[in-house]
Amino acid sequence: MIFFQGKRIFSAIFDMDGTLFDTERLRFRTLKQASMEIFGKALSEQTLIGSLGLSAKKAEALAKAHEGEDFPYAQIRQRADQLELEYVRNHGVPIKAGLLEVLERLRKSGLTMAVATSSRRAIAEEYLINANVLKYFDVTVCGDEVSQGKPHPEIFLRAASALNTEPSKCLMVEDSENGLLSAIRAEGQGILIEDIKPPAAEVKAGAFKAYLSMHEFLADLSECVPHLGTPAVNEPFPASLNQFRVGIHGFGAIGGGYLTQVFSHWDGYTRPCEIIAATRSRMLRETVSAFGSYSVRYGATSFDQTIENVRMIDMDDDDALIEMYTAAEIIGLSLPEQAIRKQAKVIAKGLLRRFERRGRALTILTVLNKIGGAAFVRLHVQAELELLCPQAISQQILEKTHFAETVVSRIVSKISNDALLRQLRIKSQMFQNSLEGEPEHASKPSAPVPEYERLIGRFRPFAQSSSAMSQLHLILFNSEPDMPLYVERGSDLLERLRQVKTVTDIAQIQLIKNRLWNGPHAIIAWYASLLGYDWVGQGMGDARVAALAERLINQEVAPALSAENPQMTEVIDGFAATFLERCKTSFKDPCTRVGRDPLRKLQRHERIFSSIDLARKHGIQTPALAFGAALAVHYALACADGKDLEAQRMKRLYKDSESSVEAVLTYSGDYNGKPYPGLDSTADAAVLGAVCAHFRQLRLNVNEAPAAHRRGSSQMRAENTEQIARHC
Template sequence: MLQFKDKQIDTAIFDMDGTMFDTERLRFRTLSQASQELFDKPFTEAVLMGSLGLSATKAEELAKQHYGDAFPYAAIRRRADELELAHVRAHGVPIKPGLLPVLERLRKSGLKMAVATSSRRAIAEEYLINANIFKYFDLCVCGDEVTRGKPHPEIFLRAAEALNSLPERSLMFEDSENGLRSAADAGGVAILVEDIKPPSPEVAARAFARYADLRGFLADLSDWTPKMAMPAVTDPFPQAVNQLKAAIHGFGAMGGGYLAQVFSHWDGYTRPGEIIASTGNALLREAVNAFGRFSVRYGSLAFDQTIENMRVIDAADVPCVAGMYRDCEIVALCLPEQAIATQAEVIAQGLAERRAAHGRPLTVLVVLNKVGGAQFVRDQVAAALASTLPAGECEQILARTHFCETVVTRIVSKLTEEALVRQLRIKRDLYEKNVAAVRESAADHAGWGDDLGDAQMEAITPIVNTLRDAGEPASALAPLHLILFHAETDMPLYAQRGGNLLEHLRQIDTVDDIGEIQTLKNRLWNGTHAVIGWYAALLGYPTIGHSMGDARVQALMNRLLDAELAPALQAAFPAMASRLPEFIDTFRRRCELAFKDPCARVARDPLRKLQRDERVLGSLAMARAQGVEASALAFGAALAVHYALHHPDAGDDAECLAIREIYAQRGALQDVLAWRGDYHGQPYAGLDPVQDAEEIAAVQWHFDRLQAEGERYLSAPALDEAFA
């Protein structure tokens, strides 16, 4: 039973052509072609429009009124059926946007469901099977099975009765005037979904609700059906595939190892028909496209999760990247901050194309790990739009684009190229072995039809052989997993509330003030993670997980979390105090299991992390403002510069090289911390030598000892003395 507005509903009955399938235009073409072939004249538009929603008998009467009694309507209709079936078999049934999510929600709400169509059963069943929606319906009542066709209510009454339901408890979906009259006269809860020819105002007024398309009804229905709870890692993705597309602009660790999962869960009822991602890594792109899917490994659960319906495009292909913003319902922007300026023009191009093509709203999930990231991206895109379009058009585009601030709570690492190449070689050998096994199995079953008659075998053997040949590569590839990412198990993606779509996506937790979650994560996790990364790398550990067995690393983490950050955050943001224990426990658990998380990855980009209000120095200033002694945070900032200057891996990091150049000029730490040069087209937010003198002095104290004592100062006794 479903409560929909003020109605109690237990049944849904759907018209087919024009309501579920966009076949009315196709039907017009095939009828006109058949009439031209058999009568030497096409149908007029008046006859075609007048026959919408009519039974075959009524449509024949209308045609003969226009063309005379000799008009061969039955033969024309049969020929039109042949032409239409040929088109559908070649190209598939054109499904109306929003249909699959509607069917899924209604079915999972416990409703009984039927089709009530003027089409013949043979046509109706083929279309329903072709479109893979026959499974949703308990029964069909067809035009060749009723005495009186639409606009008479018989077909809807029979469908409701066959489902042991009452018309007043039945949603009855129609697109045509005759169909709507049929549903309303049956006493049903008539839902008008407009198609080619809207009903007259007096007939349309009989509808309980009226929508421009099924997506409009879905928006209402979503408000009356529950949002599914946050999924567990091992929950399967929805089986039903909708017609929507989602995109990931930047197929790195977050994009591939997290956002792809968020989109695959979608609203819990259906998943996107395609997820498009962009990357500049040709090996990664070709590997995913070869499989059509990839897997994420959750080591703590020994579980591999497969993301399907994937297509990866070249990040340098501007038309394709712009096309993501033109065609998709949601785009996750997972690029480094420094890449936004160069990509803003491409995004602007896609948004302009979107406005010209259809004008639907777009949600952009900004996964930037930066407070104010969404506004930062919006400003960049607005500037790019303003350089090519009039102000009024820019405002219209931006008004239809929701740049959404997010907070990610998962740690993900990507396989190295070397590991991916090794994996591909192993998979290739297994694939060839599997192909041989499939062919051997097919040979063993060559006599499967010996008990069938010769005529039956002659008819079915070509079909089976075709399917077998087509299935060999797929059968051999199916058992193979392409593992690309290692991830921890935290599920929620926090997003600033706003935009109807986000409220219904299963794995997104919308909040009123994303700034609180950002502050908590940035200060508590990101800063600690970076400091531990620098420290563990300097101690010689390959991954964060390995370093957690070292008492020195544990001691530094405990001091950062428990003695400095937690009390400072509680004092600065008392409303968030209740979240602190959970966030701290989650972070500790992740680090303990992060054996796939390289220290070199965590330690990269130290210049970005040392900005004035960023994760380390921003936390140091916050702690000092709250009267909390924060020597571990000052030590962490000193570690960042020491790592950039001395660690062997730092030579491959552009920001570490930049720190070396700045420091080399005078050999002064202050020059690095207070640097004000160009940072990816923006002024770098360094410390102020006067205003931030205390913070600089605190970092300088630890840095001098690191420079003078080196490894000895990284040892536990020295640290205990420094933090005493």
């Protein structure tokens, strides 16, 4: 039972054609074709529209009134049934958008349900089974089982009686005037969801509620059914698939290891039928495609979660990306700033194609470690749109596109290619053993291929069919278990997503999270790397790294944030405690990933230096933050990863300036097409001096320390927090 718009409702009865299924247009087509074949003339629109919701007998009488008594309506209707069934068997039943979400909510709220259709039972059951929705209905009453068709109330009265429910306590959902009249005359709670022809105004006025679409009905219904709350990390995804497609633009740690989970939980009642994920990594694309799914490992709870229904596309394939933006209901955009600048053009093309083909709204979840990230993306996309179409069209597109600002509350890491290759080797052997002599399906290559391609070739032929594949879940990401994704309000769709927490002022939460996590996280990784550790969790086992982390959070960053935002102290304390606890167990979080792009993290008003400014505003000393900036420079100079372009640039700046740290920190040259916002040698003289002093001490300590000591020996781990205090 639910309370819907003030009424106690125990049952729901649905019309089929035009209400459950978008078959009225298909029916018009097949009747016209059958009429042309048999009568030599297509039925008129007047006859077709007039017959909406009528029984077969009344529709026949109407057709003969328009076309003459010799019109072979019964023969034409029989042929139209054949044509329609042929289409449905080849292409499936066209389900109304939002239907599955409505049915799931009603069923899980305990309502009994029925179908009341003018169609014959043979057709009705085939359609209901074909669309996989018969499971929702307790009773089916069909047009060939009643003596009087709609608009007579008989069919709704029989359905209500079969459900043992009074008509007044039934929602009776219809799309046509005749159907609505039938529900009204049965004294049920008539729900109109308009389809081809709106009812006359006086008939529509008799509806309990009238909607333009199933999604409008869903919005009201969602207010009446339980909100399932944030899911537990090990809670299963909904079993039922809806009609939505969703996109992941950037299948990295957050995109593949977090946003796919958010989308898979959806609203707790259904989940999207497909996740389209874009990445440049051929290895990832081919691996996921071969296995048909992948898993995220939550080490803290010893739980592996399988993500399914993922279709991988190449991020360099503009056509595939444009199609993703055209088809998806919501897209998670998880790319760094530089990549967003490069991808803005293809995003604009996708939005333009969507507008031209569908004209539907789109929500873009923007996951960017940057305050104002959504506005940043919107700005770049707008600039590209205005090069593609008139400004008026660009404005209409942007009005239909919600760029949602987000705050991610978990740490996720993608496994390395080497670790993935090791998994493939092991699972390949397991899979080969499970086949027990079955013939080899993968063809032998005529030329040498990369090892991962050869291994994947063993799985690919079995991706959709072999039961053995289900036992070979592939771990691609390691994740912490924190669930909520904080998102700025502004999209109705976001209010329905179970794992999303919408807030009015996302900037405040974003600022708190970024200051507490992003800068300190990088500093911890830089220090752990300096001491010879590969993983953040390993580094936190060293007393000096742990002491630096504690001082950064509990004595500098968190107190400054609380002084600035006293009303948010509880939130700040929660984020701080969670962050420190996570770092201690981040054994799958590589220092190279967390510490990459040090130049971006040393911008004047980002991460480290903005936290120094805030702390000094409130009289809080910041030796650990200044030490962290020195660590960033040291990390860049020691970085051997040629792919970390920012670290390599810092090396060149240091070398070209004859080993001047100040020259690196005050750099103002080109940075992604704009001047780099470095420190000012005069205004920031005090902080420059502090950072340079820490850097000199770091270089001295590293040069003097023996090799074993630099690698993080047992003696080093035993040192207490006094040493870090001397550093700071």
